[in-house]
Amino acid sequence: MSMAARTQFHVLAVDDSLIDRMLIERLLKTSSFHVTVVDSGSKALEFLGLNENKKIRAETPSAASETHQVVEVNLIMTDYCMPGMTGYDLLRKIKESKSLKDIPVVIMSSENVPSRINRCLEEGAEEFFLKPVQQADLNKLKPHLMKGRVKEEEQVIEPINNKRKGMEESHSPEKTRAKI
């Protein structure tokens, strides 16, 4: 399976500010991401197929309380300060979900509050971006996305030629398979 045949990375962006939604969508699209933008944490969870109140798309009859993830999302970028469910709340819910916990989450905030940043990173956020988010910030996302891709490909049993994938420096050529 060559890299060229791969579909684009799909990013789910969450922000209650209309202007910031326009910005992040444009920024991501110019960086060749496929983008979905929503204006709240609850809408994000709904999109991800995690509905707290009822099952919407149960793939298999089972005792599981979560619905099976239908749409593939490779990265979630969420604003921190949102009414109702904050970005931090959303992060926690994602990390608590069996089906969603491996999706990298990035938090965005207009305020530089170290305790806030630490709390998010400790809860499992991959990155914390100060707003306004810029192209340079998006460049930091590649390693997190590639990591996700490696995990996905491990689930398909086939030989992988790492040189072809052009992995980042953090993945050494000897390390052909990351641990799940």
Place this chain on the structure above:
Amino acid sequence: MTMDVMQLQRKFSEHQSALYREGFLDDQFVQLQKLQDESSPDFVIEVVTMYFDDSENLLNNMARVLEQNPVDFKQVDAHVHQYKGSSASIGAARVKNLCAPFRTYCEAQNLEGCVRCLQQLQHEYSLLKNNLQYLFRLQQEIQAAGGKVPTPE
């Protein structure tokens, strides 16, 4: 390309430079312009138009809350916080910079200080709006004449 288009482009560049020089706009506005291309030729105007609507809404809300008795300073602060964010997002530097002292007055529950800040904010916003609308008029004239809109250096 006609002389007219070149003159328009020069006017545009000069006005744009002035806005940066005088601190109305900062680097974030440059980032916005970089995001505009053939596939999204009106991106900047769209975002800024959104910002104008948002601004007027927020400024009206602030005024309304400051007129109440008693004043809910937390509400005012919430509006200012939001305004600071959207102003930063589009690179409206002068407007953004007025928000921090405004928030300080909110925290101190200083009504006079808040009212003064609001007036400054309204004034600054008005200046910015006029300046940007002029810039956009030039942009549209350049585009209508088939010319390319100068990007900042």
